Amino acid sequence: MEEVIRLEKVGMQFNLSKEKVDSLKEYAIKLVKRELRFQEFWALKDISFAAEKGDRIGVLGLNGAGKSTLMKVVAGVFRPTEGTVMKKGVIAPLIELGAGFDMQYTGAENIYLNGAVLGYSRAYMRERYDSIVEFSELADFIDVPLKNYSSGMRARLGFSIATMIQPDILILDEVLSVGDAKFKKKSEKRLLDMMDTGVTVLFVSHNLDQVKRVCNKAMILDHGRMIDFGDMERVTARYKEMTA
Amino acid sequence: MSVVAQFKQEIRKYGNLFRELVVKGIRLKYRRSYLGVVWSMIEPLLTMIVLTIVFGTLLNHKEREFPVYILCGRLVYSLFSQSTTAALKSIRQNESMIKKVYVPKFLYPLSSVCFNYVLFLISLVVLFAVSLVLGVYPTLRIFLALLPLFVLFVMSVGVGMLLATVGVFFRDMEYLWNVFLMLIMYTCAIFYYPEKILASNVSWILKYNPLFCVISNFRSCIFGEAMDPGFLLYSACFAGLSLLIGALLFAKNENRFILYL
Numbered sequence: 001m002e003e004v005i006r007l008e009k010v011g012m013q014f015n016l017s018k019e020k021v022d023s024l025k026e027y028a029i030k031l032v033k034r035e036l037r038f039q040e041f042w043a044l045k046d047i048s049f050a051a052e053k054g055d056r057i058g059v060l061g062l063n064g065a066g067k068s069t070l071m072k073v074v075a076g077v078f079r080p081t082e083g084t085v086m087k088k089g090v091i092a093p094l095i096e097l098g099a100g101f102d103m104q105y106t107g108a109e110n111i112y113l114n115g116a117v118l119g120y121s122r123a124y125m126r127e128r129y130d131s132i133v134e135f136s137e138l139a140d141f142i143d144v145p146l147k148n149y150s151s152g153m154r155a156r157l158g159f160s161i162a163t164m165i166q167p168d169i170l171i172l173d174e175v176l177s178v179g180d181a182k183f184k185k186k187s188e189k190r191l192l193d194m195m196d197t198g199v200t201v202l203f204v205s206h207n208l209d210q211v212k213r214v215c216n217k218a219m220i221l222d223h224g225r226m227i228d229f230g231d232m233e234r235v236t237a238r239y240k241e242m243t244a
Numbered sequence: 245m246s247v248v249a250q251f252k253q254e255i256r257k258y259g260n261l262f263r264e265l266v267v268k269g270i271r272l273k274y275r276r277s278y279l280g281v282v283w284s285m286i287e288p289l290l291t292m293i294v295l296t297i298v299f300g301t302l303l304n305h306k307e308r309e310f311p312v313y314i315l316c317g318r319l320v321y322s323l324f325s326q327s328t329t330a331a332l333k334s335i336r337q338n339e340s341m342i343k344k345v346y347v348p349k350f351l352y353p354l355s356s357v358c359f360n361y362v363l364f365l366i367s368l369v370v371l372f373a374v375s376l377v378l379g380v381y382p383t384l385r386i387f388l389a390l391l392p393l394f395v396l397f398v399m400s401v402g403v404g405m406l407l408a409t410v411g412v413f414f415r416d417m418e419y420l421w422n423v424f425l426m427l428i429m430y431t432c433a434i435f436y437y438p439e440k441i442l443a444s445n446v447s448w449i450l451k452y453n454p455l456f457c458v459i460s461n462f463r464s465c466i467f468g469e470a471m472d473p474g475f476l477l478y479s480a481c482f483a484g485l486s487l488l489i490g491a492l493l494f495a496k497n498e499n500r501f502i503l504y505l
Contacts, residue, residue, distance in 0.1 A: 014503060024416045076346030079499040093345050100341035104272050113268065116261035117345055 003088075004169060004200045005051040005074060010083035012044040012069055012224075043069045044224045047083070051217075053168075056201040058211035058232060060239045061221035067204045070221065071095055071173050074202060089168025092118060094159065103147040107138055107157055110146055114161045128164045135190070136160035137183075156183055163190050170194065173204045188214075208236055254348055262351050269330075269359030284363045285370045288319055292374070299435040309467075312380045315371050316463040317434035320392075323364040324400055324455055325425045330356035331404025332411045332421055339505045349498045350491075353408040357400045375466065383468035391476060392461040395483045399454060402486030405494045412501050432456045451475075454482040 044066045051057055061067050072078045073085060075093040100117040101110050111132055115125035133139050136156045146154060162170075172191070191214070195201060205211050211218060211232070218235035220228040220242070228235050274280040295318070296311045307313075331353035335342065338352050375382070411417045431449045433441070438450050438460070450456045457475035464471045 024414045024420070027414065072344075075344075077342075077344060078502060095344050100338075100345055100347075102268060102272070104275060105268065109268075109271075113264050116258075116264040117341065117347060119257040119261070121260050 002053045003050050003086075004053050004055075005049075005088075005202075006086040007050070007074070008048050008084050008086075010044060010047040010073060010080045010085060011042060012066075012073055012078060013081040014041045014043055042224050044073065044080070047226050049219065049226065049229050051200050051202070053200055054195075054198045055217055056195055056203060056215045058215035058218040058236070059202060059204045059221065060208075060211065060218060060236070062243075064223075065221040066224040067221055068095065068173055069224075071171050071202060071204060074169075075171055087169060090119065090165075091169045091171065092162045092165060092167035093171045093173075094162050095171060095173045101146055101154065101158065104145055106145055107142040107149070108133075110157065111161055114158070115165070118162070118165060118167075120165060124165075132157075132160045132164045135164065135186075152180065152183075159187055163187075163194060166197070167199060170199050170201045172201065174206070208240065212236055258348055258351060261347065262355055265351060265355035266359045266362065269355060270362060273359075273363070281363070281366060284367045288315060288322070288367050289370050289374070291318060295435045303436055305437070309375075309378050309380050312371070312375050312378055312466065313463065314435050315374055316466055317432060317459045319364065319367055319371060320396060320459045320462055321429055321432055321434055321455065323360060323396065324403075325429070327357040327360035327364075327400045328404045328407055329418075329421065329425070330360055331400075332407035332418060334404075335408050335412050335501055336505065342502060343505060349501060350405065350494060353404045353494070354401060357397070357404045361397055361400070371466070380467060382466075385465050385468050385470075387465075388471060389462055389465035391471070392458045392465070392479070395476070395479050396458050396462075398487050399458070399479070399483035402483060402488070402490040405490030406486065409490070409494045409497050412497075412504050428453065428455055432459055434459070452478075454479040457482075 047070065059067050059070065069078065071093070072095060073080050074087065075091055075095060076085075076087075077093070077095075100114055102113060105113060108129075111129060112122060112125050116122075133142055136153075136159075138153060138157055141149065141153065146157075149157070170191075188210075191201075195214070201214070203211065203215055215232045217230060218228075218232045218239070219226055219230075220235060220239050228238055270281070274283055277283060279286065292311050292315045295314050299305065299314070300310055334352035334356040335349065341347060342349065342352075372382075407417060407421060431453050432455050433450060438456070441447060441450055457472075457479035461471040461475050461479070
């Protein structure tokens with residue numbers, strides 16, 4: 001099988017300054033008083049794993065375990081402090097739906113803008129425009145500025161765009177919990193359809209049942225370290241024990 | 245993959261996004277206004293009229309073409325101030341995008357400068373109209389105006405990148421730059437003739453102001469006079485240097501931006 005994602009000894013360090021210094025005056029004062037202390041914090045440490053094409057990996061862990069940070073590292077939003085990230089193909093990050101939406105732009109304009117953010121041409125988006133609008137069920141509001149959308153509507157639009165293009169890697173960070181029950185059902189079906197086409201999925205969820213339904217592999221993160229990775233059944237069972 | 249090939253691939257992939265960002269800037273600037281993009285022509289016209297009345301009377305400049313003189317300086321200055329300010333704010337403004345999806349970050353300051361530059365080119369129409377009305381007819385030298393205009397663009401990008409980088413780490417930069425822009429405005433000879441100052445012992449405040457050099461040369465081209473080669477060389481060097489420093493500083497720090505947003 002072909003590897004599409006490989007992380008090797010990835011670590012991500014943040015400087016947690018006690019207070020955020022972001023004015024020149026503060027900086028100068030702190031510099032003189034030697035109070036510019038940073039608390040080093042490793043949000044991820046020593047993460048190594050590989051995903052093959054078509055793998056659907058559930059990422060489990062408590063709040064603050066580093067799940068979102070890991071997703072952002074894979075998506076390329078964060079550059080890891082150490083280690084290497086290799087990935088092949090187009091990534092559709094559904095980390096927060098509608099990344100890069102402009103609130104003043106209308107829904108229609110945002111479809112093209114969002115497509116461009118993900119690296120697609122206008123022509124490519126035009127071909128898919130109708131099916132995106134249809135799937136989002138927002139045809140009546142598509143010429144309304146996004147600031148007048150409800151958060152559920154924004155999420156629906158974001159989800160429709162990200163899943164209508166054909167990414168090679170799909171990153172889902174708790175996005176299935178948005179929308180009403182009907183849309184939730186519809187979006188889950190859509191994802192399952194996509195998975196049949198061989199897309200690789202990283203799936204963050206607190207819902208163990210959902211992970212069991214969707215994934216074939218799973219990993220557990222704890223305080224920035226990967227403590228288990230492998231077959232879904234085994235790992236989810238261990239996670240259940242851990243959190244029990 | 246080599247660095248060059250990777251760079252080429254990024255340009256191809258994100259060229260479309262760059263265009264979208266430029267178009268977005270232009271569209272949103274005048275969204276929901278009745279006159280739309282016409283504002284970028286009315287606005288300089290109105291300030292020109294006020295400046296002509298005030299400073300024409302105050303300094304006793306009764307020449308017929310004085311408004312053209314003012315307009316040249318004003319247009320160039322306002323492009324510089326608006327595009328650098330937009331670039332300075334661009335990273336914070338696109339914070340939500342930067343935090344969620346990977347995009348080459350230099351696109352933000354670059355597109356900010358570009359969309360302002362497009363609006364500036366549109367507003368040049370006013371300059372030509374006013375020139376013709378007041379009897380300043382273009383000569384062949386007008387084509388040479390492309391040189392200072394190019395220098396102006398490079399300078400705005402360079403300074404914009406520099407400010408964008410600093411602006412991420414220090415919010416004060418916005419206010420500081422506003423004050424600085426005002427100083428630049430007064431030392432650009434927009435609404436007065438520079439001769440007296442250039443002949444005095446404080447001539448350096450104009451001569452070493454690269455934006456004054458650009459304005460002065462641009463004006464010469466519009467009035468059909470010869471450019472000052474010293475000014476051109478100095479401003480071109482300044483622009484090149486600012487682009488080099490701006491781009492290097494930006495590239496060196498862009499991966500840390502996200503930690504400060």
